[in-house]
Amino acid sequence: xxxxxxxxxxxxxxxxxxxxxxCFVGIGLPSTAANLARLTHAPDxxxxxxxxxxxxxxxxxxxxxxxxxLAETADTVVPTPEIFRYWLQGGRVDVGFLGTAQIDRFANxxxxxxxxxxxxxxxxxxxxxxxxxxxxxxxxxxxxxxxxRSFVAKLDFVTSAGHLDGGDARARLxxxxxxxxxxxxxxxxxxxxxxxRELTVVSLHEGITREQVTAATGWPxxxxxxxxxxxxxxxxxxxxxxALQQRTALAHGTAGGGGGx
Amino acid sequence: MTEFVTLREAVxxxxxxxxxxxxxxxxxxxxxxxxxxxxxxxxxxxxxxxxTPDLIYDQLIGSGCVSRLRFSWGGxxxxxxxxxxxxxxxxxxxxxxxxxxxxxxxxxxxxxAGAANLxxxxxxxxxxxxxxxxxxxxxxxxxxxxxxxxxxxxAIRPDVTVIHAQKADRRGNxxxxxxxxxxxxxxxAAKRVIVTxxxxxxxxxxxxxxxILPRVVVNAVCLQPGGAFPSYAHGYYARDNRYYIAxxxxxxxxxxxxxxxxxxxxxxxxxxxxxxxxxxxxxxAA
Numbered sequence: 418x419x420x421x422x423x424x425x426x427x428x429x430x431x432x433x434x435x436x437x438x439x440c441f442v443g444i445g446l447p448s449t450a451a452n453l454a455r456l457t458h459a460p461d462x463x464x465x466x467x468x469x470x471x472x473x474x475x476x477x478x479x480x481x482x483x484x485x486x487l488a489e490t491a492d493t494v495v496p497t498p499e500i501f502r503y504w505l506q507g508g509r510v511d512v513g514f515l516g517t518a519q520i521d522r523f524a525n526x527x528x529x530x531x532x533x534x535x536x537x538x539x540x541x542x543x544x545x546x547x548x549x550x551x552x553x554x555x556x557x558x559x560x561x562x563x564x565x566r567s568f569v570a571k572l573d574f575v576t577s578a579g580h581l582d583g584g585d586a587r588a589r590l591x592x593x594x595x596x597x598x599x600x601x602x603x604x605x606x607x608x609x610x611x612x613x614r615e616l617t618v619v620s621l622h623e624g625i626t627r628e629q630v631t632a633a634t635g636w637p638x639x640x641x642x643x644x645x646x647x648x649x650x651x652x653x654x655x656x657x658x659x660a661l662q663q664r665t666a667l668a669h670g671t672a673g674g675g676g677g678x
Numbered sequence: 679m680t681e682f683v684t685l686r687e688a689v690x691x692x693x694x695x696x697x698x699x700x701x702x703x704x705x706x707x708x709x710x711x712x713x714x715x716x717x718x719x720x721x722x723x724x725x726x727x728x729x730t731p732d733l734i735y736d737q738l739i740g741s742g743c744v745s746r747l748r749f750s751w752g753g754x755x756x757x758x759x760x761x762x763x764x765x766x767x768x769x770x771x772x773x774x775x776x777x778x779x780x781x782x783x784x785x786x787x788x789x790x791a792g793a794a795n796l797x798x799x800x801x802x803x804x805x806x807x808x809x810x811x812x813x814x815x816x817x818x819x820x821x822x823x824x825x826x827x828x829x830x831x832x833a834i835r836p837d838v839t840v841i842h843a844q845k846a847d848r849r850g851n852x853x854x855x856x857x858x859x860x861x862x863x864x865x866x867a868a869k870r871v872i873v874t875x876x877x878x879x880x881x882x883x884x885x886x887x888x889x890i891l892p893r894v895v896v897n898a899v900c901l902q903p904g905g906a907f908p909s910y911a912h913g914y915y916a917r918d919n920r921y922y923i924a925x926x927x928x929x930x931x932x933x934x935x936x937x938x939x940x941x942x943x944x945x946x947x948x949x950x951x952x953x954x955x956x957x958x959x960x961x962x963a964a
């Protein structure tokens with residue numbers, strides 16, 4: 418089956434979520450990918466949304482982080498303070514699944530402002546739960562569309578810590594989790610270099626060139642020596658994803674997975 | 679002890695200019711009717727608190743009711759930006775808006791601390807984030823037992839917390855269920871509490887561990903069916919997503935926003951009339 422760049426981004430991100438993991442899910446693209454994982458290879462994943470649902474199994478994608486669908490399909494719904502105190506800070510989250518407005522070469526994230534903080538050109542929604550997800554989850558997956566505006570050499574604001582200025586910066590700050598382990602975009606998959614922690618392209622999606630990735634990245638992006646090609650989505654993955662999005666569109670009159678947190 | 683009053687009376691009696699007010703809700707049970715009534719009564723200089731400021735905070739900010747906002751995520755959930763919030767921050771319209779920006783974990787903790795009558799909240803957080811550089815209320819202390827560095831911020835103690843809930847009984851006990859966000863904590867942290875409800879019943883018929891705000895912490899119960907519109911009330915009605923999408927257009931332009939607020943909020947007597955006018959507008963547009 419033929420597929421779009423958005424579809425391979427979602428499928429490639431979903432594949433990174435291990436079955437059995439406890440996953441703290443951001444709204445939008447992360448929620449789509451996490452639910453695709455749950456409906457394909459990871460039926461025993463536990464999806465946690467910051468509004469309170471634990472073990473959510475939504476039949477349609479939520480419009481917002483607090484949809485009733487999440488509450489109705491969850492194993493339990495707890496107050497928001499419990500989510501952050503007992504689950505995230507309590508060390509019970511294996512994978513944090515995040516989107517972002519901007520990202521830099523060490524996978525630090527900006528969801529706060531474009532321009533100076535006190536006189537911003539664009540005021541973005543803000544941190545939400547991301548800073549503590551990025552620091553406390555055992556590992557972090559990031560899914561974001563790749564453009565030169567979103568992949569920037571220097572962030573105007575570091576909302577959530579990735580690998581900071583690289584190397585062992587996270588360990589020096591005693592951050593509990595190991596930080597971003599993969600960035601999945603509509604062009605490629607990046608992983609932090611094991612030593613420098615700089616994001617390195619490890620896999621190009623089929624039909625995407627190095628030049629396209631370079632043009633969509635605001636720093637001189639590195640490519641792994643053993644650069645691979647992202648395996649194409651299987652028919653099954655595409656069918657499940659499209660059915661999920663179709664159910665969502667019927668329920669909401671929109672594809673869901675939009676902005677908002 | 680709980681009084682059963684109209685929303686107009688509750689806002690007039692319990693919310694004053696300059697108050698610190700939390701109208702909480704995590705995309706569910708948003709106290710929209712109460713937000714409108716605060717705008718109708720022209721409150722000024724409010725210090726608003728909310729984890730997830732959404733449409734009603736956009737309306738309050740654009741209407742010039744707010745001078746300060748403590749928050750952790752401000753957006754139109756599932757749609758995009760809050761244009762009135764952005765206009766206030768980016769261009770100071772209709773007046774300057776001071777931001778005190780936190781993360782969700784910290785805000786949730788700060789409500790818990792407020793409810794527990796502690797001066798500050800503690801968390802493992804903000805390491806590597808720029809937020810503490812721009813919000814001097816986020817500080818760090820050393821644990822006296824482990825020497826670990828921990829983040830602290832001031833407890834939230836609203837003068838007034840306003841929430842919407844499904845039911846109250848005739849004595850004033852309030853029951854809410856579904857996604858609860860920080861509503862209980864925000865109510866327990868506040869000096870005064872206003873609750874709008876879908877219905878008032880003889881008995882709540884709730885199991886022992888249900889989320890009930892006992893009447894001793896609730897100052898005013900206001901019967902306001904549909905009071906969380908356009909958000910949802912679990913068990914009563916679904917989110918009206920068309921309104922969220924429409925709001926994006928209405929709020930983009932100052933004049934469109936002002937005309938909309940005049941027609942739908944200032945020129946209507948209450949939330950019921952607002953719903954009627956809105957339905958007529960939608961009918962005319964269809």
